[in-house]
Amino acid sequence: MNLFWGLTLATLVKDIRLEWRSKDALNAMLFFSLLVVVIFAFSFDPLAEESRHIAGGLIWVAFLFAAIVALNQTWAREMRNQVLDAYRVSPAPANALFLAKSIGNFIFVSVLEALMTPLFVIFYNLHVLGPAWQLIPIALLGTWALVVNGTFFAAMSLRTRSREIMLPLLLFPISIPAVLGMVAGTTAVLTGDNPAHFYIVLLLTYDVVFTTASLALFETILHAE
Amino acid sequence: MKRLFPILSVLTALLLGYALYLALVVAPTDALQGDVYRIIYYHVPSAWTGMLLFLINFVASVIYLIRRSQKADILALVCAEVGVVFCTVVLVTGPLWARPVWGIWWAPGDIRLTSTLVLWLIYVSYLVLRRFSNSAQTQMLAAALAVFGALDVPLVYFSIWFFRTQHPQPVIGGGGSMDPRMLHVLLISWMAFLCFGFLVCWSRFRLELLRREVEEAHALESLAGAEEISPKASVPLSRSTK
Numbered sequence: 001m002n003l004f005w006g007l008t009l010a011t012l013v014k015d016i017r018l019e020w021r022s023k024d025a026l027n028a029m030l031f032f033s034l035l036v037v038v039i040f041a042f043s044f045d046p047l048a049e050e051s052r053h054i055a056g057g058l059i060w061v062a063f064l065f066a067a068i069v070a071l072n073q074t075w076a077r078e079m080r081n082q083v084l085d086a087y088r089v090s091p092a093p094a095n096a097l098f099l100a101k102s103i104g105n106f107i108f109v110s111v112l113e114a115l116m117t118p119l120f121v122i123f124y125n126l127h128v129l130g131p132a133w134q135l136i137p138i139a140l141l142g143t144w145a146l147v148v149n150g151t152f153f154a155a156m157s158l159r160t161r162s163r164e165i166m167l168p169l170l171l172f173p174i175s176i177p178a179v180l181g182m183v184a185g186t187t188a189v190l191t192g193d194n195p196a197h198f199y200i201v202l203l204l205t206y207d208v209v210f211t212t213a214s215l216a217l218f219e220t221i222l223h224a225e
Numbered sequence: 226m227k228r229l230f231p232i233l234s235v236l237t238a239l240l241l242g243y244a245l246y247l248a249l250v251v252a253p254t255d256a257l258q259g260d261v262y263r264i265i266y267y268h269v270p271s272a273w274t275g276m277l278l279f280l281i282n283f284v285a286s287v288i289y290l291i292r293r294s295q296k297a298d299i300l301a302l303v304c305a306e307v308g309v310v311f312c313t314v315v316l317v318t319g320p321l322w323a324r325p326v327w328g329i330w331w332a333p334g335d336i337r338l339t340s341t342l343v344l345w346l347i348y349v350s351y352l353v354l355r356r357f358s359n360s361a362q363t364q365m366l367a368a369a370l371a372v373f374g375a376l377d378v379p380l381v382y383f384s385i386w387f388f389r390t391q392h393p394q395p396v397i398g399g400g401g402s403m404d405p406r407m408l409h410v411l412l413i414s415w416m417a418f419l420c421f422g423f424l425v426c427w428s429r430f431r432l433e434l435l436r437r438e439v440e441e442a443h444a445l446e447s448l449a450g451a452e453e454i455s456p457k458a459s460v461p462l463s464r465s466t467k
Contacts, residue, residue, distance in 0.1 A: 149373075152373075156354075156366050156369065156370070159358055159360055159362045159363075159366060160354065160357040160358040160359075160366075161357050161358070161359060162357065166353075166354070166357055169350050169353050169354075170350050170353075170354060170370065172346075172350075173343065173346040173347040173349075173350045173374075173377075174347065174350075174373055174374065174377050176343050176346070176377075176381060176384075177343075177377065177380040177381045177383075177384040180384045180385070181384060202380070202383065202384055205380065205383075206380055209376055209380065210373070210376065213372065213373060213376055217290075217369045217372065220365060220369065221365065221366065221369055224362035224365035224366060
């Protein structure tokens with residue numbers, strides 16, 4: 001078990017160090033979601049009252065699209081110099097790699113969200129009417145839901161033609177309940193109309209189900225030949 | 226087996242014709258909706274058949290993940306393809322009925338509509354994956370995706386369950402009341418659709434099996450061919466290195 005966590009940590013630290021030095025994924029995600037915010041702000045030009053109803057959807061759609069950028073790069077690094085093949089023949093547990101990649105993506109997307117949320121608040125004149133602290137579990141669970149499936153499907157789409165297009169095609173249909181939970185939960189908190197507990201439970205269930213499924217199937221996917 | 230196919234085709238055609246006759250002529254007109262309701266004799270059997278095929282797809286995918294059997298993989302592929310067709314029929318006939326009865330084509334918050342649409346999206350993405358992936362790993366990847374898709378279905382259902390639902394309650398086991406004559410016609414329609422679905426799956430299964438055999442034969446042939454030519458082919462290579 002120590003080996004497992006050691007490997008996870010080593011891969012995670014390596015990925016974060018690479019990202020810290022290049023900032024490829026983070027810059028691309030930030031600029032992309034900034035563009036989405038600006039374009040949405042132009043096309044809807046909402047009043048404060050309206051924006052409270054649509055902001056949940058806008059925020060999460062922006063993050064979802066931006067996360068695809070990071071997810072697509074996850075495995076691209078390992079393809080260079082056949083690192084992934086080396087990993088495959090080594091006795092290292094496959095799930096350690098998967099977990100490290102998922103946590104890495106989770107950190108990147110969370111940083112993006114932390115940086116972008118203030119911008120959303122400014123552009124859409126948001127102020128929260130419900131219990132604001134509930135946005136934190138919604139954001140954390142929602143991000144994990146996107147990232148855990150995204151990392152899995154990114155590994156799957158490695159083996160396909162035009163892999164960059166494949167990832168959203170695979171990820172979006174499966175993510176619909178999670179996206180619905182995030183959007184509806186965020187809107188419920190922003191408007192304060194109805195409680196968001198149901199959505200937090202939904203996201204939690206989604207996370208547990210798909211984390212388990214990913215961990216159970218990742219080794220098969222990695223070694224599929 | 227091969228001789229059975231034409232016989233079954235004829236029987237299915239007859240059954241489909243009989244079901245159409247029952248649906249259009251014999252079944253009584255609905256008191257509230259009038260003749261428009263008769264579309265359920267296509268809509269509901271398609272939905273049931275489609276869901277059954279998706280279920281078979283899931284079971285076959287799990288069997289493939291455990292046993293790596295080619296036939297299970299082909300069965301999963303075939304069921305997904307035919308299931309998507311039936312599901313498309315459901316999604317097309319639904320709005321056609323909804324427009325005159327509800328006054329709208331589509332009710333976005335409705336649980337059965339939305340979950341059917343999401344199910345359709347999931348299986349279309351499954352077929353896209355199979356189309357875009359060209360290697361030997363496709364089957365494994367597709368099986369994994371099928372498992373993910375099946376896990377997603379209850380979550381989709383619960384996520385929309387929160388909203389008020391507009392769809393008529395299920396006819397069977399949902400406490401809805403239906404004229405027994407209508408139910409009779411509905412069940413016969415379903416039988417006809419099941420036979421039709423089975424027939425299409427069967428011929429598609431045979432086709433896919435043949436396709437893979439041909440592919441395998443080609444691969445073996447080219448392997449054998451490569452061994453024969455290889456000494457000759459290496460001549461220009463060795464020259465160029467000089």
